[in-house]
Amino acid sequence: MNYFQPKTIYVDVDDVVSRTTETYPDVVAQEFGKTVSFENLTGFDLKHCFQLTDDEFKYFFDLVHKPDFLMGFKPVEGAVQTLKTWTDMGHIIDIVTGRPTSTQEATLAWLEMNDVPFRGFIMVDKYNRPGNDLCLAISKEELSMMAYDLAVEDSPDMALFLARNMGVPTALIHKPWNRECIRHDNLVRCASWNEIFPMVKEVVLEGTE
Known part of the structure; x- marks a missing residue:
């Protein structure tokens, strides 16, 4: 029989989904x-x-x-539609943000207001910010225990962590602050969501009953 293998996708918020x-x-x-x-x-x-x-x-x-x-932030062009299409295809979206934990409620409200689809919402202490509630945010080490088939990031440090430390194919959305990001085989620089979209394909695996 044929069966569909969904992909699990990590998606950052700021400058990836939100024009921040x-x-x-x-x-x-x-x-x-x-x-x-x-x-x-x-x-x-x-x-x-x-x-x-x-x-x-x-x-x-x-x-x-x-x-x-x-x-008040506007969505990044193409982001919400791409995430909806991936969800319709059966793929799994995790919103993973390094925002301060104090922004949890507002961030969830923004995602709902802009109809952003996702399975999980994960706050990660990406930048060791003082004042973060570590009951709400996981560490990067805890994040590294999770399995993703694709990640979308704008932070050069986090993109490299995902690509190098976690072995995740990572789309780095081109921004002024990541121009000097070190190259890696798992890292693909993308100018827009139009370039990111083809990185996820519907994969139907052949199996036998």
């Missing part, structure tokens, strides 16, 4: 009078990229993680 960081230059300009273009955000350290003091960055970080701010 592109909103930050306007916030910094409005709050601090500093002009930094999105294309100049060439590192994952936003404090350095925006040239903020410790106090300024804390204020900025708290501001952009408030529920009202998070709920």
Whole structure:
């Protein structure tokens, strides 16, 4: 008989499903009078990229993680439709985010508001952020025990962790901050969801009764 083998897919939130960081230059300009273009955000350290003091960055970080701010993000073009199509094909979606655990409720509300399909919602302490509730977020080591057939990320460090440490074929969505990401056989740089979509195919395995 023929049977379908679903794939389990890891999908990050910020800058993968949610148009997040592109909103930050306007916030910094409005709050601090500093002009930094999105294309100049060439590192994952936003404090350095925006040239903020410790106090300024804390204020900025708290501001952009408030529920009202998070709920205002638009979905990345093609993301929701691709995830719906994969789900319709029988594949399994896990939303895996490194957001602070304080954003759990707002993030789930945003996913529901934008009709994002998923099986599991997993918060991971990707960046060792102080204040995370470790009852809500798992460690990267715990994540490494999970099995995925494909991952979609924008963080160069997490993409390499998935590709190298976990052996997961990983689509790295091209962003200014991951231009210098180390190459790896399991890592494919993609400009958009149109390029990511073909990485998941319907696979029908032949079996016998």
